[in-house]
Amino acid sequence: xxxxxxxxxxxxxxxxxxxxxxxxxxxxxxxxxxxxxxxxxxxxxxxxxxxxxxxxxxxxxxxxxxxxxxxxxxxxxxxxxxxxxxxxxxxxxxxxxxxxxxxxxxxxxxxxxxxxxxxxxxxxxxxxxxxxxxxxxxxxxxxxxxxxxxxxxxxxxxxxxxxxxxxxxxxxxxxxxxxxxxxxxxxxxxxxxxxxxxxxxxxxxxxxxxxxxxxxxxxxxxxxxxxxxxxxxxxxxxxxxxxxxxxxxxxxxx
Amino acid sequence: xxxxxxxxxxxxxxxxxxxxxxxxxxxxxxxxxxxxxxxxxxxxxxxxxxxxxxxxxxxxxxxxxxxxxxxxxxxxxxxxxxxxxxxxxxxxxxxxxxxxxxxxxxxxxxxxxxxxxxxxxxxxxxxxxxxxxxxxxxxxxxxxxxxxxxxxxxxxxxxxxxxxxxxxxxxxxxxxxxxxxxxxxxxxxxxxxxxxxxxxxxxxxxxxxxxxxxxxxxxxxxxxxxxxxxxxxxxxxxxxxxxxxxxxxxxxxxxxxxxxxxxxxxxxxxxxxxxxxxxxxxxxxxxxxxxxxxxxxxxxxxxxxxxxxxxxxxxxxxxxxxxxxxxxxxxxxxxxxx
Numbered sequence: 001x002x003x004x005x006x007x008x009x010x011x012x013x014x015x016x017x018x019x020x021x022x023x024x025x026x027x028x029x030x031x032x033x034x035x036x037x038x039x040x041x042x043x044x045x046x047x048x049x050x051x052x053x054x055x056x057x058x059x060x061x062x063x064x065x066x067x068x069x070x071x072x073x074x075x076x077x078x079x080x081x082x083x084x085x086x087x088x089x090x091x092x093x094x095x096x097x098x099x100x101x102x103x104x105x106x107x108x109x110x111x112x113x114x115x116x117x118x119x120x121x122x123x124x125x126x127x128x129x130x131x132x133x134x135x136x137x138x139x140x141x142x143x144x145x146x147x148x149x150x151x152x153x154x155x156x157x158x159x160x161x162x163x164x165x166x167x168x169x170x171x172x173x174x175x176x177x178x179x180x181x182x183x184x185x186x187x188x189x190x191x192x193x194x195x196x197x198x199x200x201x202x203x204x205x206x207x208x209x210x211x212x213x214x215x216x217x218x219x220x221x222x223x224x225x226x227x228x229x230x231x232x233x234x235x236x237x238x239x240x241x242x243x244x245x246x247x248x249x250x251x252x253x254x
Numbered sequence: 255x256x257x258x259x260x261x262x263x264x265x266x267x268x269x270x271x272x273x274x275x276x277x278x279x280x281x282x283x284x285x286x287x288x289x290x291x292x293x294x295x296x297x298x299x300x301x302x303x304x305x306x307x308x309x310x311x312x313x314x315x316x317x318x319x320x321x322x323x324x325x326x327x328x329x330x331x332x333x334x335x336x337x338x339x340x341x342x343x344x345x346x347x348x349x350x351x352x353x354x355x356x357x358x359x360x361x362x363x364x365x366x367x368x369x370x371x372x373x374x375x376x377x378x379x380x381x382x383x384x385x386x387x388x389x390x391x392x393x394x395x396x397x398x399x400x401x402x403x404x405x406x407x408x409x410x411x412x413x414x415x416x417x418x419x420x421x422x423x424x425x426x427x428x429x430x431x432x433x434x435x436x437x438x439x440x441x442x443x444x445x446x447x448x449x450x451x452x453x454x455x456x457x458x459x460x461x462x463x464x465x466x467x468x469x470x471x472x473x474x475x476x477x478x479x480x481x482x483x484x485x486x487x488x489x490x491x492x493x494x495x496x497x498x499x500x501x502x503x504x505x506x507x508x509x510x511x512x513x514x515x516x517x518x519x520x521x522x523x524x525x526x527x528x529x530x531x532x533x534x535x536x537x538x539x540x541x542x543x544x545x546x547x548x549x550x551x552x553x554x555x556x557x558x559x560x561x562x563x564x565x566x567x568x569x570x571x572x573x574x575x576x577x578x579x580x581x582x583x584x585x586x587x588x589x590x591x592x
Binding site: 002003005006007009010013014015016073074077078079081082083084085086087088089093251253254 | 302304305319320321322326331333334336338340341342343346347351354355394
């Protein structure tokens with residue numbers, strides 16, 4: 001438990017995590033306000049809960065940046081050395097950091113998801129925004145899981161890369177560009193994309209959801225997996241990468 | 255007690271530490287001396303388990319650092335004062351360190367008080383001067399009230415006030431019965447701080463001994479004499495086969511140095527027997543610089559010494575006025591008045 005306290009003190013004793021959390025929530029909810037609030041008249045009735053969640057993915061990016069920074073700033077300012085000096089059991093220390101950061105990201109994910117839904121509910125009064133099916137709950141509560149796993153992914157990348165700029169570039173370019181450009185490769189591109197981590201994370205959230213006014217394409221590419229299997233697949237990526245990162249961190253010089 | 259056995263570290267093709275074995279004994283200040291790049295910091299990082307040795311190992315009371323639980327209670331260290339997040343306050347920095355080793359929160363305030371940072375404890379550490387950062391680093395080292403303390407170049411870049419503070423602090427720690435292992439390339443600093451010395455050069459052990467022995471063994475002693483009858487006394491000494499040299503300028507500044515196995519007693523008696531007035535008669539212990547240069551100096555310096563053994567014996571006072579340029583002579587000149 002003491003190592004949880006260590007990482008909690010570290011995280012909350014600088015300002016940037018606070019800013020990241022605020023920006024993540026504001027971006028998510030703000031985009032939800034635009035996506036739902038600008039639909040008027042007949043369009044308004046076609047707004048669905050899934051439409052309120054478009055910005056939540058953007059908030060997820062911000063939380064991934066926060067998670068990566070939680071590691072890379074330690075390397076940048078050499079506090080990682082002080083950390084390993086205080087706790088030579090490196091795996092244990094980094095695992096506790098992962099738990100703290102991922103839990104926080106999960107919490108922010110829930111705030112972003114339910115906050116976005118709430119603003120949509122408020123602005124699109126004539127639409128059916130009720131949360132009553134398992135799919136609806138997966139859409140909203142599921143964001144907590146995706147945020148947390150994305151944070152694990154980001155921490156692993158942060159440990160491996162050690163530099164803020166490099167880690168953040170990878171974490172933004174990979175989901176936004178690499179995964180979405182893969183289908184440009186002839187023959188195998190589509191299949192490759194089906195097995196990428198973040199496409200499956202989106203599949204978990206959007207699979208089987210009514211995209212309403214935005215149209216079915218807004219759900220993103222369908223993958224070979226059912227939504228919950230897609231989440232498991234995403235989790236395997238995150239945890240697998242973390243295991244590699246922990247092994248590397250224990251072996252190399254601090 | 256810190257024991258290194260055959261400690262070796264390679265970075266690619268660079269050999270930073272080469273088969274280094276030494277022991278840091280408890281209850282003393284041990285100096286870790288070597289020129290820049292000799293491998294001092296690398297050795298210290300290996301002691302703390304931050305870098306993994308390529309070969310050999312180093313143990314603290316028989317244990318590898320990585321096997322220590324709550325290591326801060328065993329060994330406190332300050333390797334670099336800037337290893338602090340600039341936007342975190344001193345108090346928060348120490349708070350997470352305390353939490354990591356299950357130390358009570360009040361320890362944070364105690365160590366802040368010891369190093370005199372209480373008034374700025376809630377300010378961001380990035381705004382601290384080097385001296386303040388160094389104090390924060392020392393506070394971190396003291397947090398777990400450890401028996402062993404490790405400091406890497408603690409006075410580097412500090413102002414005179416900071417240097418005196420650190421020096422006194424080390425003496426206090428040693429007086430408490432703690433083991434202090436402190437590295438420096440500032441030799442004069444070490445002679446004031448350390449009882450024992452571990453000297454390394456290019457990653458290899460050069461000597462481990464008491465500071466006194468190291469200096470005595472490496473440089474011998476010199477007797478300094480100031481007298482209005484310089485030429486006469488010099489002639490007397492020459493008759494006695496003493497090796498002398500004259501240094502300094504002006505009537506009062508010129509002094510005669512008698513080298514080799516001489517004592518102030520013998521020189522004083524000789525002067526009395528010849529009826530020569532002495533204005534000063536003192537023993538000049540060889541400086542640590544001198545000892546260090548002799549032991550770590552490269553072959554070029556030794557060659558210079560071999561080719562011109564008389565270079566240190568300047569008999570003509572006129573020649574003494576010209577500043578010496580030979581590195582040997584610079585090294586041999588007493589820099590420390592004891």
